[in-house]
Amino acid sequence: MQFISKARDLKALHMIVYEGGFASVNEKRTINLSHTTQWLRIEDLPKLIETSSLIIHDLEVNELTIERNKGLSENYLLRFVQGEKVLFQFKDQPKTQYRLLEHSPDLILEDVDSKEVLINPKGELSLIAIPEKALSSPVVECRVHVNESIKKAFMFTYLTEGLQWQAQYKAILSNGHLTLSGWIEVKNSSGTSFYHVFLQTMAGITSRVRGPEPKPEVMMVVPSQQVTEETVGELHLFTIPFPVDILDRQQKQIQFMQEKNIPYRLFYVVTSHDKHPLTTIEWQHKEKIPLAKGIIKLYYQKENGNLFAGEERMPYTAPASKVQIEFGRAVDISSEHVILRRYIQDDKRFEEHAYTFYNAKDEAVLVIVKQPVFQEDWDLVNHSADIVYKTANELQLSVTLKSKETRKITFTIKMKINNRV
Template sequence: MKQNKMLLYALLVIVVLSIAFSVATYNTSGNGDNEQSVQPSVASTSGSFEDLMEMTAIENTNNDLQLTIYSGNFALVKEKREAQLEEGYNYIRYSDVPTRIEPSSVILEDTGDNGISVIEQTYRYDVASKSGLLETYTGREITVYDADGKQYTGTLLSYRDGLILQTAEGVISLSETSRIEYPDSGDLLTSPTLIWQLYSPISGNVEMLTSYLTNGIGWDASYVIKTDADETTADIEGWVNIDNNAGTSFEDATIKLMAGDINRQSAQKAYDSMAYEVSAEEAAAGSFDRESFSEYHMYTLNHQSSLQDKQSKQISLFSKDNVPVEKELVYDSWGGDRISISFTLDNSEEEGPGVALPAGVAKLYQPDSEGQLQFAGEDRIDHTPVGDNIRLTAGYAFDITGERKQVDYERIGTNRYRNTNTITISNYKETTEDVVIVERLYGDWEITESSHPYTKQDANTIEFKVEVPAKGDVEVTYTSLYNY
C-alpha cells in the first residue's frame, strides 16, 4: 500500500514538471502571429576582448577619403570603408588613425541603413614600443639575454630600474640586457586603432562611413605680389599652405579648406618635404573651387591630393595679372617719425582677383633697374571679401621723414581747450613725392584753422594729402578745439 502511494506521488511530480516545461517552451518560442525573434545579449559572447578582436577584426580597404581642414590647426576626416560582417556581434578594427585624433568626436555610420548598431567604441593608442611591450608583457613569459649573451626565460615581474624575472631557478634581476624576445601576440598594435563592437542583423559586405576630428592639420594662405616698374599694376598669386602633423598620412584625399573663425573649446589631449603638384594650366586658373558655407568660405581642391605625415604642401589658390595697384606714403604720428610704404590693390570681379581671400601673409616683389625682381617687404592681410581692397604695408621709406609738434595749447573754459599742431614732412629724394598725413583726434573736436585741406575719415581720424617737393619740406599746421 505504501509503495503504491510513493509510485502515485512520483507520477504526479512528473506530470507537473512536464506541464511547466511546456509552458516555458511556449513563452520562449511563441506561436502564430505572436512569434518574436530574440537577439543574444552582450553577455552571451564568449572569450576575452582581445580574443574576439583577433578572431573577427577586419582590416578594411580604403574606399573614399575627404578632409575638411580648418585654419585653427584641426580637420574633419570622413572615410568610407567596406567591412565583411556576420549576423550578430562583430568587432571591427580601424587602423592607421591619427595619433592626435579626438576620440569623443568619432561617428560611425552605416551608409546602407542596414540597421547596424554600435554597442561600444575603443580607441587604442598603446602602439608597440620597448616600454609599451614591457608593460604589455608584465606577468607574461619572455626570454631575455644579458650583456654576455646568457639566456633567461621566465615571467616578467617588473621592468622599472631593470628587469625582474621569475624563472624556474628563482627570481633574478637584470640591469643590462642585449636582447629581449616576446612571444607572438595578436593584440599588439603598430599604429593607433579604433575598435568597434557592432550588432548586425545581416551578413555581408557593408559600407561604413567614419567621421572624426583630429588636431595637427592646419592651413593658411600666402600671396605673392609682383608690381611693375611704375608701381601702377601688379601680378598676384595666391597659395595655400597645408601642414600635416596629425600622426598619419592621407592618400588620394578630396581636400576642402574652411576659411573663417570657428569657435572651439580647449582641444583634447589625445617640414620634411615640399611638394608642388599642379601644372602650369592649373596654377593659372587656380586649383580650388570656392563657395560660401554658412558664414564662412570653403575652398575645394579640384583634384585629389595626398598628405604625408610631417609634410608641408603648397597648392595654387588663384593667379591674376595686371591688377590695379595704388602706392601711398603715409605718415601717422602714432608710428613715430617714419613714413610707411602702403599698397592698395583692387579685389573687384572686374579688375582684381574677384574672389574671397583668406587671411594670410603677402610678400611684395618689385623690379630693380635691370628688371630683376627684388623682395620689397611683406604684411599680413585680413580676410578680404570680393569688392573690398587688399591693403598691405611693405616697409618704411628711407629718404622721407615726418615730425609732429604741439606748438600751442590754451585752456579756454572749464571743459574746453584749444591746441595747435604742426606736422613737417621732409623729402631728401630727387623726385617729388605725395604723402598722406593721418591725424588722430578724440572726444568732441572741431578744426578751427588749417593750412591745408583735409578729409574726415571717421569720428576720430582726419587725413591731409600733400605734395612734397624734391629736396624740400612741407609744413601742415592746424588748430583744434576740444570740448569734454
C-alpha cells in the first residue's frame, strides 16, 4: 500500500537562506500511514532540491528512490528554448548555432551571425543543454516500516539551490547626519514558489563539503514585529517575524533595521598613486543588531529629491563599531606626490616625501595620507603633518585644507638597512 504526500498536506514551512546561494528547508506535512503501508511517495518538492540531503524525521525508512524528468518530450523541451540559441546540423555539415523562433507548426530558425531566417530546414536540431526551468520536480519514493496506523505531521529537512540573499543598505545624507535603512534581499531562481514561509537568513561562510547534514530547526513565529539577530558560532542568524511568500523569479526586500539622525563625518583618503582622493564617510553604529555585509547606496538629500552619491560594499559591522565607506573620488581636490630624495647615512636609509594638495571646494576638508612602508624596522622624522596611524607597514598623516588652499606637506622615513650574509 502507498501513501502519496503532496503540497496540500503541508502544514508549516521554515527556510534558512545562506549567502552561498542555497537554503535549508524544513517542511511539516501531515501523513496518514497504516500498518499495511509499505511505500511513501513524496511529491511537489523543489526542482533544485539536493535529494541526497533529504532527512525524514521520526519515520523508519529502509529504501529511498529519486525519480526525475519523467514525461520529457520534444515539444515539451522546445517550448522552453523558444527564443534561445540551439544547434542545427545540415547533412555532412558541422553544427551551427541558430536562434529558435518557432517550433510548431513550422520550425523557424534565425542564423545568429547573418540573421538569415530558415523555415522548415532539413537536418538535425539539438539543444545546447536542458533548460533548468524545464526540469520537472523530483519525486521521492520511500520504503517505510510502520508498526501501527499513524496520522501526524512529519518533518522533512533538505537543501535546495537557487535561493540567495544579501543585505542592501540605503543611506540619506543631510546636514552632517544620515538616515540608514537595512534590507534583507532574497532572490528566488529555484524554479519553485514558496508560500507562507517562516524565513531566516544566515550571514557567514558555511562549508558545503565537510559540513554535517542539516539539522531540523524549530518552527516558530517570533512575537516581535522586529527582525531579530542571534549569533550561532561564527554565523549570524536573522529572523523575519512574519511569514512571507517567495515566488519563483521573485526578488523580495524586507527591512531589518533603521537608524535616524546619525552624526557622520566626511574625509578624503589619498595614496601616493592618486591624483584625486577617495571620498570616505564614517559613523558610529549604535544599534544592537549587527550590520551584515552587503551593498550600500548613498544619497545626498536635496530639496527637489535625493541625489545618488555612490555605491560600495558594506563590511560586516558589529554593534558599537565604526563604519567607514569609500564611495567615490573628489575631483575638486587634487594631490601630487614626489620623492624628493633618497640617501644612506650610517646604517640607515632615508626617503624624503612631499605631497602637494589643492582644495577647490567652498569648504574646508580633511585629507588623510596613507603611505605604505615596505620595511619592518623604520621610523618617521621631520613630518609637517599630524600622525593619525602608524603600524609596521603603514603610515597615516592628516592635513586640513581651507577652501581654495594649496598646501604642501613633507615627511622623512628612516629605515634600517638589513645586512644579510
